[in-house]
Amino acid sequence: MIDTTSHGVSPAQAAAEKKLTDTVVASFEATSDDRLKTLLQALVKHLHAYIREVRLTEDEWNQAIEFLTQVGHITDDKRQEFILLSDVLGASMQTIAVNNPVSGNATEATVFGPFFTQDAPEIPIGGDISGGAPGQSCWVEGTVTDTAGNPVPGARIEVWEADEDGFYDVQYDDGRVTGRAHLYSDHEGKYAFWGLTPTPYPIPHDGPVGRMLEATDRSPVRASHLHFMVTAPGQRTLVTHIFVEGDPQIEIGDSVFGVKDSLIKRFETKAPDTPTPDGRDLNGHSWARTRFDIVLAPAEI
Template sequence: MTDTTTDGVSTTQAAIEQKLTDSVIASFDNTPDERLKTLMQALVKHLHAFIREVRLSEDEWSQAIEFLTKAGHITDDKRQEFILLSDVLGASMQTIAVNNPASGNATEATVFGPFFTQDAPEIPIGGDLSGGAAGQSCWVEGTVTDTAGNPLAGARIEVWEADEDGFYDVQYNDGRTAGRAHLYADTEGRYGFWGLTPTPYPIPHDGPVGKMLEATNRSPVRASHLHFMVSAPGQRTLVTHIFVEGDPQIEIGDSVFGVKDSLIKTFATQSPGTPTPDGRDLGGASWSRARFDIVLAPGMKTQQPPLSRPKEKTHG
């Protein structure tokens, strides 16, 4: 009979390590806030389990501290490296999954992203949110309903996207408003607007998170997407994207794990001169069209939008 556990650690050593873990967990026993107590004790349990599982070296721990320190130094009012880290580790998407449980045929949620603003202009149904941003014109239409199929008249639809160079309006220094707007569904829950055909772009990768992606041979590029936030009284607010069917980046991998099969939509390219749905004259240019029917899950109230993140100067 050997004095070792299945991972090759002696039972004596394993007992010493477990005693420390138990002591740290117990140190939070008198936390007045029960939720905080749960969070801290679970954090300790899993952090210690990670350290023990990989047999973390002191040098590796020092490198981890240095990495986090660099993330703190590069973070300012224009950039949040810790949110970026959360995104590329899938923590953001996992939190979304936990907080947006499957509800029948409700549209799936995905990451919020850093470029939502509270003051996007209103456009009418059929309006153009591009605001002069460069890119191929795209017609997007659909309906907003509840899970029973009832139209949600007046549902508020926020939409925002990057231009063909992969930049959002807030990444420019000239105060422009482009590639974003809000509109309201009609009495039958229908909506439609002109925007831009989405294109792929990289998240900020000039900092410690970018170096981590490079070291692990991961792409910083996000799959082509169009952001939506949709709300209606009595329904859970939906934050989601739609992605472009056939985009090679979907197979390579979205850097923040935002892609879900149900959110991949056909953006059908229309030849120059093809009549548009509303008779708009595009000057003989090609354009695309997509359909996105949105189903909101039931909720106790219309939720407030997630907090806006700091506005990046680089891609995100």
């Protein structure tokens, strides 16, 4: 029940506003799809409640429409501003929380982000996802198991990340494919690959979402992370990241609220003369390594 008295709204005005909400909700009553009816009626109730609570002005409503129009205009096949908007409002993480309930020791999920692409190249275990992108080489290894601890062989592991300059391959105009690949866990559920040590970077902030963050004194910077999407028959699809322990941005705040304590991993920097796990020659450069053991929840819990 909305307390309209604190806004100086008379009982007659409050009744008129409620009647309008009830009328709009009732207009969807004949919807044959029960789920669609639930979604629309709840949307109307919450949207009207917001308008009434903040006493939205017509100028503010027009600004909101213009803002959403700008979000649509800047969106294309390489940039999804609506996902960015959902992310910075925490709607993406809330949806993930609702759809990925806690399941024993299963790895926690986090935001998908706007930079995943289909048909990333396949690499063998121990292969390199960087594709020549700049950054410190990083050895990533781990296992894929179910919640009972059984290995999950043949799990498809999609990985993608930004380069050390903070850009994903799709943000360049030359068609490069870097910082992304997929591979499969072996018969023991093990996997390993070379990638890049993640670094902080800002989400695209030259559009309407960026202007909203600027107006509210919020940083567009994301904590350093590496994306994973893991799929296997009989298991719930996992979309997650791992984050870099000690990254100051974790304390400052991740712009899309994606950090979870269980996903913060130690990335250990190795001196240039330290032998690599697979004997790879890094030409005198330092490198890093981390471990991420993935636990998949069952498809139905």
